[in-house]
Amino acid sequence: MTKHNTDQTLSYDNKVILAPMVRVGTLPFRLLALKYGADIVYTEELIDWKLLKSIRIVNDALGTIDYIDKSDGTVVFRTCSTEKNKVVLQLGTCDPERALKVGKMIEKDVAGIDINMGCPKEFSLKGGMGAALLMQPEKAQAILTALVKNIEIPVTCKIRVFDSVEQTVSLVKKLESTGIAAIAVHGRTRIERPQHLNRNQTIAAIAQAINIPVIANGGSREIDRYTDILKFREDCGASSVMVARAAEGNCSIFCSKGMSELETVITTYLKLAVDYDNSPSNTKYCVQNMLKELQETPRGKKFLECQTLEQICAIWGLGEYCRQKQLEYQAKGMMSRREVAPDIFNSNKKRIKLDSDESDMYKLKCAFIRVNYPKDTDLPKSKLIAYCGKNRIQVPKYKIIQEDKLFRAVASFEDKTYTSTYWEKNKRFAEQGAALACCVALGLIDRQTLVDDGSILE
Numbered sequence: 001m002t003k004h005n006t007d008q009t010l011s012y013d014n015k016v017i018l019a020p021m022v023r024v025g026t027l028p029f030r031l032l033a034l035k036y037g038a039d040i041v042y043t044e045e046l047i048d049w050k051l052l053k054s055i056r057i058v059n060d061a062l063g064t065i066d067y068i069d070k071s072d073g074t075v076v077f078r079t080c081s082t083e084k085n086k087v088v089l090q091l092g093t094c095d096p097e098r099a100l101k102v103g104k105m106i107e108k109d110v111a112g113i114d115i116n117m118g119c120p121k122e123f124s125l126k127g128g129m130g131a132a133l134l135m136q137p138e139k140a141q142a143i144l145t146a147l148v149k150n151i152e153i154p155v156t157c158k159i160r161v162f163d164s165v166e167q168t169v170s171l172v173k174k175l176e177s178t179g180i181a182a183i184a185v186h187g188r189t190r191i192e193r194p195q196h197l198n199r200n201q202t203i204a205a206i207a208q209a210i211n212i213p214v215i216a217n218g219g220s221r222e223i224d225r226y227t228d229i230l231k232f233r234e235d236c237g238a239s240s241v242m243v244a245r246a247a248e249g250n251c252s253i254f255c256s257k258g259m260s261e262l263e264t265v266i267t268t269y270l271k272l273a274v275d276y277d278n279s280p281s282n283t284k285y286c287v288q289n290m291l292k293e294l295q296e297t298p299r300g301k302k303f304l305e306c307q308t309l310e311q312i313c314a315i316w317g318l319g320e321y322c323r324q325k326q327l328e329y330q331a332k333g334m335m336s337r338r339e340v341a342p343d344i345f346n347s348n349k350k351r352i353k354l355d356s357d358e359s360d361m362y363k364l365k366c367a368f369i370r371v372n373y374p375k376d377t378d379l380p381k382s383k384l385i386a387y388c389g390k391n392r393i394q395v396p397k398y399k400i401i402q403e404d405k406l407f408r409a410v411a412s413f414e415d416k417t418y419t420s421t422y423w424e425k426n427k428r429f430a431e432q433g434a435a436l437a438c439c440v441a442l443g444l445i446d447r448q449t450l451v452d453d454g455s456i457l458e
Contacts, residue, residue: 009085009111010040010085010086010088010111010112010153010154010181012040012154012156012181012182012212012213012215012239012240013213013239013240014239014240015039015040015215015239015240015241016037016038016039016229016240016241016243016254017038017039017040017041017042017184017215017240017241017242017243018030018033018038018040018041018042018242018243018247018251018254019042019184019217019242019243019244019247020042020043020044020045020090020114020116020158020244021044021244021248022044022045023044023282023285023286024044024248024285024286024289025041025042025043025044025090026043026044026078026278026282026286027064027078027079027080027083027272027276027278028269028272028273028275028276028278028283028286029251029269029272029286030043030083030087031080031082031083031272031276032251032265032268032269032272033247033251033254034082034083034086035268036251036252036253036254036255036260036265037226037254037255037256038086038243038247038254039086039240040086040087040088040111040112041083041086041087041088042087042088042089042090042114042242043077043087043088043089043090044090045090045091045092045116045119045124045130046076046077046089046090046091046092047091047092047093047127047129048091048092048093048095048098048099048101048102049098050069050076051067051076051077051091051102051105051106052098052101052102052105053069053070053071054067054068054069054070054076054077055067055068055070056105056109059078059334060332061329061332061333061334062078062080062275062276062277062329062334063080063081064078064079064080064276065078065079065080065109066078067106069405070404071342071404071405071406072340072404072405072406072425073340073341073406075279077089077106078276079109079110080276084109084110084111085111086111087110087111087112088110088111088112088113088114088156089106089110089112089113089114090113090114090115090116090158091103091113091114091115091116092116092119092124092127092129092130093115093116093129093143094127094128094129094132094133094139094143095143096139096142096143096145096146097146099115099143099146099147100146100147100150100151103146103147103150103151103153103155104150104151107151107152107153110153111153111154112153112154112155112156112181113147113151113153113154113155113156114155114156114157114158114184115133115140115143115144115147115155115156115157115158116129116130116157116158117130117131117133117134117140117157117158117159117160118130118131118134118158118159118160118184118186118190119131120160120190120191131160131190134159134160134162134171134190137171137174137175140157140174140175141174141175141177141178144157144175144178144179144180145178145179148178148179148180149179154180154181154182155178155179155180155181156180156181156182156183156184156215157175157180157183157184158183158184158185158186158215158217158242159171159172159175159183159184159185159186160185160186160188160189160190161185161186161187161188161189161199161202161203162189163189165201165202165205168202168205168206169205169206169209172185172206172209172210173209173210176210176211176212180212181212181213182212182213182214182215182239182240183206183210183212183213183214183215184214184215184216184217184242185202185203185206185214185215185216185217185218185238186198186217186218187199187200187202187203187216187217187218187219187236188218194220194221194245197221198218198219198221198222199218200216200219200232200235200236203216203236203237203238204235204236204237204238207236207237207238207239208237213238213239213240214236214237214238214239214240215238215239215240215241215242216232216233216236216238216240216241216242217241217242217243217244219232219235219236219241219243220243220244220245220246222235223243223246223253224246225253225258225259226253226254226255226256226258226259229241229243229253248289248290249289249290249292250262250265250290251265251269252264252265262290262291262294263316265290266287266290266291266316267316267317267318269286269287269290270283270287270312270313270316270318271318271321273286273309274309274313274318274321274322274325274326275325277326277329277334278309279309280306280307280308280309280311280312283309283312284303284306284312287303287312288304291303299315302315303315305371306371307369307370307371307372308369308371308454309322309326310322310323310326310454311371311454340406340423341406341423342403342404342406342423360416360417361410361416361417361418361419362416362417362418362419362437362438362441363418363419363420363421363437364418364419364420364421364436364437364440364441364456365420365421365422365456366420366422366433366436366437366440366450366455366456367420367422367433367454367455367456368380368420368424368429368432368433368436368455369453369454369455370429372453372454372455379432379435380432380433380435380436380438380439380445381431381432381435383435383439383444383445384396384411384413384435384438384439384442384444387442387444393414395413396411396412396413396418396435396438397411397412397413398410398411398412398431398434398435399412400427400430400431402427403423405425406423406424406425407423407424407425407426407427407429407430408420408422408423408424408430408433408434409427409430409431409433409434410434411431411434411435411437411438413438418434418435418437418438418441419433419434419437420433420434420436420437436450436455
């Protein structure tokens, strides 16, 4: 049996913690929270089977440890030395065996592991995860016990409360008996939402009833500044506080010396997003949650049209910084997301054939970026259709090649074939990529234009 509770480097007493938030708790945002004063940061909920399907890679270019989805190259989890002793991975699971496999897999890369027993979303409930575990205390105990007994890092869980204080305390005592290091309590029931009052007194009753640290959660309606965090902790009688929505809007809520201007917070976040090659979609989502109603301003609307990381950064004067960083990473040999191919993580996998004579095929290393084509008539496929109509020739035919979750297309036109060497995550973009290669070959689109708009990175 692994030793616990005596050697733990992670303490849950008197801490201010970034809560697990879907799509928000990725590496750049966690580092932002630490920069502004958070003591511990939780990842977004990561599902057990998704982690088990990933491969662990040391990313020397970024200085990170990456867990990569082998089927499409997506980063499932990325971490770095800065957060090594402060990051807790929140796991979505309903199975002790799978949970333990994940625990063994990641225990050297994180400071702790937390089991999500509070998520009320339909996806979690149908899978027997999240708040579904509140109604299955035996299974919840089995999951926690398997981890506590067999991994070397602290194990915690995060729950929601019942209407009954007594029922909640009874459950918490069962969970405490497994040997967990702490328990986080969101003071709302499974069916209650942010507009409902947080049940601070229920959290206080839990804190009085058990002997491990209680982390109070659910108080963002009461938190506008750092001092409010301390008041919330006092009201709940808790050891620590976990902050979600208030931090999502302005992460400098963790700064005891006072909050920073939103512009400064966004700029700081974007630099971290660039430094750690965060995905454009995730970066955009996080900034949207910071901007809130400011998305309706002229600059906000321009931001919403952005699709690439460089385009997002340019809104805040960081476009050149982003581009130079991407070139730096490319020079270090790091693949961009565009260069992910189905066989990249399996050297034994046979080379994928495109069912065409590749010796005569026109190939272009170009990405189809939708925002670069504001009008449908500007789309590569539309340009080819117009060209064919003008010259009274047959339109191209497209063949799709699919491997795992990735797609590539070959355009056949006038006895020749064209393709983009990038694999896309949907068929439509793959066809547009092949059409883009064809348009460049025909002179319908200038290659330098693609360099300028980021479709080709040189």
